Amino acid sequence: MTLTTQQLASYARDGFLTGLPAFAPDQVAQIRNQIEALERDHPQVNDQPISQYFRVNGQLVISLLAELARTPAILDAVEQILGRNLLVWSVELFIKEPGTHSVVSWHQDITYWGMGETDEELTAWVALSDVSVQAGCMRFIPGSHKGSIVDHDDTFDENNLLSRGQEIAGVDEAKAVHGALQPGQMSFHHGRCFHASGPNMSDDRRIGLAIRYVTPEVRQAEMGRDYAMLVRGKDDAQGWINVAGASGLFTAADLALYNEVLTHQSATLAAGAMGNVDLYAGGSA
Numbered sequence: 191m192t193l194t195t196q197q198l199a200s201y202a203r204d205g206f207l208t209g210l211p212a213f214a215p216d217q218v219a220q221i222r223n224q225i226e227a228l229e230r231d232h233p234q235v236n237d238q239p240i241s242q243y244f245r246v247n248g249q250l251v252i253s254l255l256a257e258l259a260r261t262p263a264i265l266d267a268v269e270q271i272l273g274r275n276l277l278v279w280s281v282e283l284f285i286k287e288p289g290t291h292s293v294v295s296w297h298q299d300i301t302y303w304g305m306g307e308t309d310e311e312l313t314a315w316v317a318l319s320d321v322s323v324q325a326g327c328m329r330f331i332p333g334s335h336k337g338s339i340v341d342h343d344d345t346f347d348e349n350n351l352l353s354r355g356q357e358i359a360g361v362d363e364a365k366a367v368h369g370a371l372q373p374g375q376m377s378f379h380h381g382r383c384f385h386a387s388g389p390n391m392s393d394d395r396r397i398g399l400a401i402r403y404v405t406p407e408v409r410q411a412e413m414g415r416d417y418a419m420l421v422r423g424k425d426d427a428q429g430w431i432n433v434a435g436a437s438g439l440f441t442a443a444d445l446a447l448y449n450e451v452l453t454h455q456s457a458t459l460a461a462g463a464m465g466n467v468d469l470y471a472g473g474s475a
């Protein structure tokens with residue numbers, strides 16, 4: 191899969207790109223089945239609901255998520271934007287059940303990730319179900335990535351899928367562009383692009399796989415060296431602690447590393463919050 195010159199220009203101008211092919215319909219149906227089998231067969235792991243592992247650093251404990259982050263079609267396109275050396279910082283699933291009130295407020299991803307204002311992070315968000323406008327697809331504000339990180343207010347709204355319900359006030363929603371996706375399609379968004387999504391009013395689950403890609407040059411300003419999985423090229427810079435990704439399904443060694451990583455990241459991800467940022471209870475950074 192190759193991005194056209196026009197698509198590259200569009201990403202540079204808008205800070206997002208939608209409707210890119212990632213998986214064929216039969217592949218995406220199989221991936222969805224595998225995810226739903228995990229939910230059925232492993233509702234709790236180490237006293238945590240499986241949603242915890244789905245929502246932060248899933249690549250460390252679920253080999254399927256590590257493999258998906260290595261999908262050549264996704265990497266080929268990401269490489270055209272970020273360059274030939276790529277690492278994965280986190281793989282997450284954003285699931286909204288049909289007819290529920292779960293939403294994602296307007297935010298910029300990298301606000302609390304300790305990576306400064308880097309241009310070298312992007313999310314590939316893959317639709318594992320029909321992610322229509324009705325199902326609560328993402329909306330983006332074109333060009334918002336060109337500014338700095340702006341203030342976010344913590345709302346701790348229980349229907350908000352973000353860990354602290356962080357929200358940018360005063361976004362001009364009239365400028366928002368919907369990123370509806372068919373199953374197997376993906377969108378890319380820049381770490382400073384304002385984005386949000388509404389509730390799922392469809393009659394199916396809305397399932398999105400978010401893969402956070404970074405380059406070796408991205409530096410953790412806050413927490414010293416952070417952990418990332420090399421998926422393409424090489425990491426000569428060694429600014430990240432390179433981890434291999436899950437060796438199976440919830441192995442003891444992988445679970446120990448998962449806890450080590452999340453403990454290491456928690457202080458940064460929760461910095462400045464006035465309430466409890468519950469990274470262990472299904473919240474996402």
Ligand SMILES: O=C(O)CCC(=O)C(=O)O
Pocket residue numbers: 284294299313315326327328385386387398400
């Ligand atoms: O799934 C959503 O609606 C939001 C996802 C999101 O905020 C992200 O991937 O950065």
